[in-house]
Amino acid sequence: MDYSASYNKFFKKLKRNKSSKNKAYSYAVGGDYEEMGYIQMQLLKMIGIQPNHRIVDVGCGSGRLAHQLAKNGFSNYTGFDVVPELLSFAKSQCAKSHFKFMKTEGTHIPLPENSANLVCFFSVFTHLFHQDSYKYLLSAKSILKQNGKVAFSFLTFDEDEHWVEFYRLVELEKPTHHNQFMTNSQIEIWADKLGFTIDRLETGSTPFIPLEKEVILESGAHFRDLGSLGQGVCVLSKA
Numbered sequence: 559m560d561y562s563a564s565y566n567k568f569f570k571k572l573k574r575n576k577s578s579k580n581k582a583y584s585y586a587v588g589g590d591y592e593e594m595g596y597i598q599m600q601l602l603k604m605i606g607i608q609p610n611h612r613i614v615d616v617g618c619g620s621g622r623l624a625h626q627l628a629k630n631g632f633s634n635y636t637g638f639d640v641v642p643e644l645l646s647f648a649k650s651q652c653a654k655s656h657f658k659f660m661k662t663e664g665t666h667i668p669l670p671e672n673s674a675n676l677v678c679f680f681s682v683f684t685h686l687f688h689q690d691s692y693k694y695l696l697s698a699k700s701i702l703k704q705n706g707k708v709a710f711s712f713l714t715f716d717e718d719e720h721w722v723e724f725y726r727l728v729e730l731e732k733p734t735h736h737n738q739f740m741t742n743s744q745i746e747i748w749a750d751k752l753g754f755t756i757d758r759l760e761t762g763s764t765p766f767i768p769l770e771k772e773v774i775l776e777s778g779a780h781f782r783d784l785g786s787l788g789q790g791v792c793v794l795s796k797a
């Protein structure tokens with residue numbers, strides 16, 4: 559599957575339709591650029607990721623997470639994506655950092671073995687075929703240090719709220735890019751086959767990520783003490 563071509567096409571369409579370029583860069587990654595990036599960072603803090611840890615962000619898009627990490631003293635970050643324009647924008651949002659941004663071909667993370675503390679995929683498996691998400695997890699495992707972690711978010715058939723999105727896809731005549739759902743039992747089987755331990759498996763509707771400030775989303779929804787990504791979240795450990 560050529561993820562680069564389909565996601566580039568999706569992004570070009572967004573740029574044509576959005577009133578401002580910045581909005582296109584935000585909507586390309588799901589919107590709520592500041593707010594969601596902040597909640598993603600809080601999730602990483604919750605699972606014990608420290609400012610000096612090596613963070614690998616696959617499908618980093620326009621830098622929602624990177625921008626927050628750069629502002630908050632994290633020093634070792636590499637982001638990968640298939641859309642060069644999103645990578646350039648992400649870099650521009652972290653201008654004062656030494657963060658690295660690289661293009662990937664789509665299922666492999668080109669970094670040394672045992673070098674990373676965390677590999678995250680936020681809203682990325684949502685757009686990949688299962689076999690490609692699985693290949694990415696294999697690649698993540700090889701670059702992770704012992705006890706390193708994977709965090710990913712996902713749309714799930716286990717969550718009633720996500721069925722709204724699934725029915726929207728059922729109605730859609732011409733999808734712009736691929737969308738994919740998972741289930742809890744599938745993730746449990748994958749973790750077992752891949753040799754990961756599941757630290758956390760959340761379906762998404764109940765906020766569970768500790769926040770240090772109130773977050774108000776573009777939809778008007780707001781989180782006070784605990785936040786959620788609006789998708790399921792899984793945290794795996796390389797035991």
Ligand SMILES: C[S@@+](CC[C@H](N)C(=O)[O-])C[C@H]1O[C@@H](n2cnc3c(N)ncnc32)[C@H](O)[C@@H]1O
Nearest residue numbers: 561565587617618619622639640641664680681
């Ligand atoms: C919904 S966006 C999420 C971006 C970012 N993780 C965030 O949460 O802000 C999905 C991103 O995955 C990227 N993507 C799609 N297929 C990919 C692949 N095979 N490898 C890496 N990134 C991919 C897209 O270009 C897009 O930037």
